[in-house]
Amino acid sequence: MTPPAVVSEVLRDYGAVVRDAVRAYLPPAEPRRYLYDLVADYPGRGGKMMRPSLCIAVARALGAPLDPLLIAAAASIELMHNAMLIHDDIEDESDRRRGEPTLHSLWGNAMAINAGDALAMTSLRPLLDVAAHTDPLLALGILEETEHMARESAEGQALELGWRADNVVALEERDYFEMVLKKTCWLATIHPVRLGALIAVAGRVDPTAFVRFGFFLGAAFQIQYDVLNLAGDTEVYGKETAGDLREGKRTLMIIRLLQLATADERVRLVAHLGTPMAARTGREVGWIRDRIDHYGCIDYARQVAHAMAGAALEEYARLFAPVPPSRDRAFLEGLITWVVERTS
Amino acid sequence: MSEGERKRRPDPVRTDPVRQASGAFRGEAAAPSGSGDPRAAQPYTWPDDPVSRAVRASCDVVETAVRRGFGLGRPPGAGASGSSAPGASWPAWASGRPGPWTTGQWVDAMTGAFTLWAQWMDAWAGMARSVMPGEGAAMWPPGPTAQAGSPPSPSAVPAASAGALRFTVELRTARAAWVQLDLPPVTGALEVHGLVAPPAAAAPPITDVAIAITDGCAVVTLGSLEQHPAGTYAGAVLSAGRACGTLTVRLS
Numbered sequence: 159m160t161p162p163a164v165v166s167e168v169l170r171d172y173g174a175v176v177r178d179a180v181r182a183y184l185p186p187a188e189p190r191r192y193l194y195d196l197v198a199d200y201p202g203r204g205g206k207m208m209r210p211s212l213c214i215a216v217a218r219a220l221g222a223p224l225d226p227l228l229i230a231a232a233a234s235i236e237l238m239h240n241a242m243l244i245h246d247d248i249e250d251e252s253d254r255r256r257g258e259p260t261l262h263s264l265w266g267n268a269m270a271i272n273a274g275d276a277l278a279m280t281s282l283r284p285l286l287d288v289a290a291h292t293d294p295l296l297a298l299g300i301l302e303e304t305e306h307m308a309r310e311s312a313e314g315q316a317l318e319l320g321w322r323a324d325n326v327v328a329l330e331e332r333d334y335f336e337m338v339l340k341k342t343c344w345l346a347t348i349h350p351v352r353l354g355a356l357i358a359v360a361g362r363v364d365p366t367a368f369v370r371f372g373f374f375l376g377a378a379f380q381i382q383y384d385v386l387n388l389a390g391d392t393e394v395y396g397k398e399t400a401g402d403l404r405e406g407k408r409t410l411m412i413i414r415l416l417q418l419a420t421a422d423e424r425v426r427l428v429a430h431l432g433t434p435m436a437a438r439t440g441r442e443v444g445w446i447r448d449r450i451d452h453y454g455c456i457d458y459a460r461q462v463a464h465a466m467a468g469a470a471l472e473e474y475a476r477l478f479a480p481v482p483p484s485r486d487r488a489f490l491e492g493l494i495t496w497v498v499e500r501t502s
Numbered sequence: 503m504s505e506g507e508r509k510r511r512p513d514p515v516r517t518d519p520v521r522q523a524s525g526a527f528r529g530e531a532a533a534p535s536g537s538g539d540p541r542a543a544q545p546y547t548w549p550d551d552p553v554s555r556a557v558r559a560s561c562d563v564v565e566t567a568v569r570r571g572f573g574l575g576r577p578p579g580a581g582a583s584g585s586s587a588p589g590a591s592w593p594a595w596a597s598g599r600p601g602p603w604t605t606g607q608w609v610d611a612m613t614g615a616f617t618l619w620a621q622w623m624d625a626w627a628g629m630a631r632s633v634m635p636g637e638g639a640a641m642w643p644p645g646p647t648a649q650a651g652s653p654p655s656p657s658a659v660p661a662a663s664a665g666a667l668r669f670t671v672e673l674r675t676a677r678a679a680w681v682q683l684d685l686p687p688v689t690g691a692l693e694v695h696g697l698v699a700p701p702a703a704a705a706p707p708i709t710d711v712a713i714a715i716t717d718g719c720a721v722v723t724l725g726s727l728e729q730h731p732a733g734t735y736a737g738a739v740l741s742a743g744r745a746c747g748t749l750t751v752r753l754s
Contacts, residue, residue: 294698294707331559339563366568373564410556461553466560 161496168489172214172232173207175224179233183280196265196273197280200240203256206502208379209350210236212493216354216368219478219486227292230284231300231353237281238304239345242311244274249319250405251435278308296360300353303365307349314341322406325432329413335377337408343376351375371477374470379497381463384409388447389456390501403443406431410462411455415446418453460498467498669720674710677727678754683713685720685739685747692720694749697735705731708751713739727753 184198210232217228246252247260248267254260262270285304289297317337321329351372352365387402388411402409412431419427427449430442450456471494478487548558671681685692692713699705710725732753739747 331556335563
């Protein structure tokens with residue numbers, strides 16, 4: 159199924175608004191060479207702008223204007239996302255991001271970590287700037303949501319890093335979804351949706367109602383992201399192919415492979431996952447990739463991603479049925495298809 | 503069956519699809535009985551295939567997280583302002599739902615408690631003054647110098663001490679105000695960030711307010727109050743970042 163054109167149009171339109179807002183918070187200040195050029199690097203590489211567009215679209219679908227508060231919230235989301243990417247790339251020892259070398263590959267871990275810290279703090283600035291003109295309780299609620307999102311994301315990242323550090327392999331799908339709920343969904347989908355709703359109805363909202371929609375949408379997004387890491391076009395995808403296998407990530411496909419592998423294969427796979435990253439060989443990565451194909455793990459993951467999208471569609475219908483039709487509502491519906499059909 | 507008799511099929515068990523994810527699982531595990539959700543009475547039998555097991559696991563995870571709760575956001579039904587679009591038709595989730603108290607609810611409750619407490623103390627002070635002349639003067643009695651047109655001088659309204667911290671009010675406004683300070687003896691720097699009215703009053707907070715300790719006397723400075731509607735405004739007095747007392751202002 160092809161995603162409707164409105165998805166790319168809205169991503170383009172809201173993306174442009176948010177990029178302008180983000181740029182305003184990344185001035186060419188000193189020390190440029192050691193900090194602010196690095197801080198502005200990832201935001202300047204583009205990106206799909208899914209997270210801030212989701213926030214804006216939810217708010218506008220519910221009747222909110224595209225006012226400074228909404229733009230500030232969306233810009234804050236995008237800045238925080240970029241800050242976390244810098245740190246994630248260091249933690250995952252990734253080589254490429256958005257088609258170019260990762261920040262720590264270019265500048266070293268120490269300067270990249272510092273730039274990530276600065277960018278994370280910068281992400282609060284748009285919210286603080288509009289707080290003085292906002293209902294204090296709503297402003298406090300937005301800050302609370304932001305803090306909670308950051309904590310959930312850190313907990314999810316800790317789960318994944320811990321599994322790799324201790325070479326945990328006794329994992330089931332439930333463990334994977336718990337990790338994804340925290341690591342991916344809060345920042346990618348749950349937080350933008352909740353923030354958009356919170357702003358649109360000035361706080362008169364039960365944000366829990368949006369968690370399911372955000373979770374299923376985010377889970378579909380993450381699984382497709384993992385599939386693209388194995389089966390996507392490197393140039394389009396923007397990261398190194400099979401990087402997740404080299405990094406020893408516990409994706410849904412690896413968990414499935416651990417379930418289906420023979421005893422000997424499992425021993426070999428566990429040994430690879432327990433090997434320090436620098437010592438992992440391309441030969442072993444190629445063998446795991448072959449076993450993944452052999453056992454149909456990618457097809458399995460694609461089917462689960464589509465099921466997640468189906469669940470997201472149901473939650474979308476439940477939430478937005480009373481909302482009048484609009485371009486933003488159509489975007490939200492189309493986005494569900496987009497996350498599982500995208501190629502980058 | 504006779505030739506003219508119409509065939510009749512049994513009524514369908516359900517008339518709309520059971521999505522294989524959240525709805526189905528919630529019908530089995532999370533929907534409370536009597537919730538009105540027809541799926542609650544029809545436990546969904548999950549197919550035993552790998553994809554369905556994964557979907558079921560995902561539903562289990564999110565339902566567990568939702569039941570555990572997040573306790574965030576603003577209380578449903580609280581006073582609203584800001585960018586709310588008038589005339590919009592809000593879905594059911596936008597109106598009040600019971601749940602764990604959020605920070606916003608705590609703030610509202612504390613504001614309400616301050617107001618109630620201020621009214622109660624006002625009544626109590628009136629009684630105390632009536633039965634104990636000369637006593638109970640820890641609160642500022644409304645006097646001629648404190649009414650409208652008070653000169654902006656710290657000594658305009660001398661405060662009495664009744665074994666507690668003395669305090670003085672400096673009014674830089676023509677507006678008459680009733681002021682009450684509840685504060686234990688403190689020595690450090692004090693601050694007050696603002697005084698708020700109950701949410702229902704929809705009044706802007708009083709931010710032109712300050713408090714300081716000078717020569718053992720708490721000096722409360724109130725600035726422009728002309729734009730504020732009548733009502734009771736209250737806020738916390740902080741010492742070293744911790745709440746140590748309350749300041750209440752009533753405008754008539």
